Every structure is written in C-alpha cells, then in structure tokens.
Amino acid sequence: MTDIMRDELGVPKVVDRSTFQVQLDELRVREKAHTYEGDAIAAARRRLPMVEVDPTTKLIGPHGTVTLLEAFEGRRMLIAYYFMWHTDHPAPEQCEGCTWVTTQVRELSYIHSRDATYATFCQGPYEASARYRDFMGWDMPWYSAKDSLDTLLVGRQVGRMHIVCYLRQGSKVFETYWTTSRGVEVMDNNYHLLDLTVYGRQEKWEDSPAGWPQQCTYTRTKSGSPTWQPEWPGGRPIAQWPRLEAGRSDNLGTTHR
Numbered sequence: 001m002t003d004i005m006r007d008e009l010g011v012p013k014v015v016d017r018s019t020f021q022v023q024l025d026e027l028r029v030r031e032k033a034h035t036y037e038g039d040a041i042a043a044a045r046r047r048l049p050m051v052e053v054d055p056t057t058k059l060i061g062p063h064g065t066v067t068l069l070e071a072f073e074g075r076r077m078l079i080a081y082y083f084m085w086h087t088d089h090p091a092p093e094q095c096e097g098c099t100w101v102t103t104q105v106r107e108l109s110y111i112h113s114r115d116a117t118y119a120t121f122c123q124g125p126y127e128a129s130a131r132y133r134d135f136m137g138w139d140m141p142w143y144s145a146k147d148s149l150d151t152l153l154v155g156r157q158v159g160r161m162h163i164v165c166y167l168r169q170g171s172k173v174f175e176t177y178w179t180t181s182r183g184v185e186v187m188d189n190n191y192h193l194l195d196l197t198v199y200g201r202q203e204k205w206e207d208s209p210a211g212w213p214q215q216c217t218y219t220r221t222k223s224g225s226p227t228w229q230p231e232w233p234g235g236r237p238i239a240q241w242p243r244l245e246a247g248r249s250d251n252l253g254t255t256h257r
Helices: 003-008 017-045 096-103 109-113 126-136 146-152 181-187 190-194 240-245
Strands: 051-053 058-061 064-067 077-083 116-122 142-144 162-169 172-178
Parallel strands (some): 077 116
Antiparallel strands (some): 058 064, 058 142, 077 162, 162 172
C-alpha cells in the first residue's frame, strides 16, 4: 500500500501512552466479559440433548460409498462442515464463504487428540468437488453428501453453510449441535486477527468511524484490482488467486454454463 493511499484513510486520534492505556483498559473489561460469556455458552452447549441419526446414511468418498458411521474414522466425535456447491459452475463461481473458512482448516492433530474427526461434507457431486479440493490444496477428509442431504440436514436449509457435530456410541450416531449463518466463523482465524486491527475486516456492514476503509466484498475479489494487489483482477474467491499464481489448474471437469 502506498504512502498516498495511507494518507487518504481515516486514522485514530493520537494521544499519549497513559491516555491510550486508560481507554484500552476500559475496553479490556468488555473483552474479558465477552470471553467469559463465550465460556458459559460453550458450557450450555455441552449440556444440550442429542438426537439419533441413521448411521448407515450414505456418503461418497475417494473409494466410493461409505456410511456416516465410517466417516468417524473410529473416533468418538465427528465435526462435519457442509460445503455449499454450485453444480456445473466453474471454480471462480464456487462459494466464496465456504472457500474462506475451509482454507483455514489445516492442522487436524489437535482435533484428533480429543477423539474427534473433522471432515468436509460437500453438498455437490464428489468428482468435481474433489477437483476443487485438490486445486485449493486442502487435505482434510472429503465426502459428497449430495444424495443424503434431506436426511442429514432435515429441518434445515440445504444449500447453506453449516457445521454439524455428531457423537458415536458404538454403532449408533447422534447429532449434538449445528450452526447457523455466521456460526461458521469459528473456523476462521484471518478475520478474527483483522478484528484486532484499527481497520477491522474492512467490510461495509461494520460499525467503523468515517474515513475507515470499507470496500471489501466479503471474501470474493471485485472485478477491479485493489491498489495493493494489482495482479488479482477479481471475480473469484480471494484464496483462489495464490493457487493460480502457483500454477494449479482450476478445471473441475464439468461442463461450464
């Protein structure tokens, strides 16, 4: 970003260190209250009842048909992310929100150490979506749940982002929790780090002072190039650009519209 561009942006008021610390300490009280409330909500979540689901529900994996029970990989718990999919659309038109959060799921050993498995349940066909996974360089377990969505997402809107948590007891499977809308942000780290910065996520919905940058279009680049990233002409989920620069093919093997 150029110095000229910096000068055009609004900036906070400059104060001495003691004045800054007083206001930061006031904010810290609210931050700690927010943390403790999150702990209390998590405690309540652990006390929710559960509902039994069919463990033989079919998924498609790299070696063909498997069951929901097999997706646990022998562990006690399963965290499934339901990835939205636009069938027969090319890679640039796939879900930017799902791409955003899935890109950040990298190291699974901590989840495994708690007797839990993480997997992506794509809402589209296996072959094309697996090509997208390979283009993006993801290595988590990947399944197509396309033919079982009415069973797995009963009572919920198919075609939306969801995280669903399951518990296995022997050969029985139970659903214990699921998210709605911004609940998938628990998978994110980039935006939570940006929340700590002076300009935040830079999205239009944020409550920011006048002059703060708010031109980002969620997680998809615009058709116009941002000044600080001119080689990214836009129109794609942001995380696709580094993959293209690395020479990866985004051909999903489908008939594009």
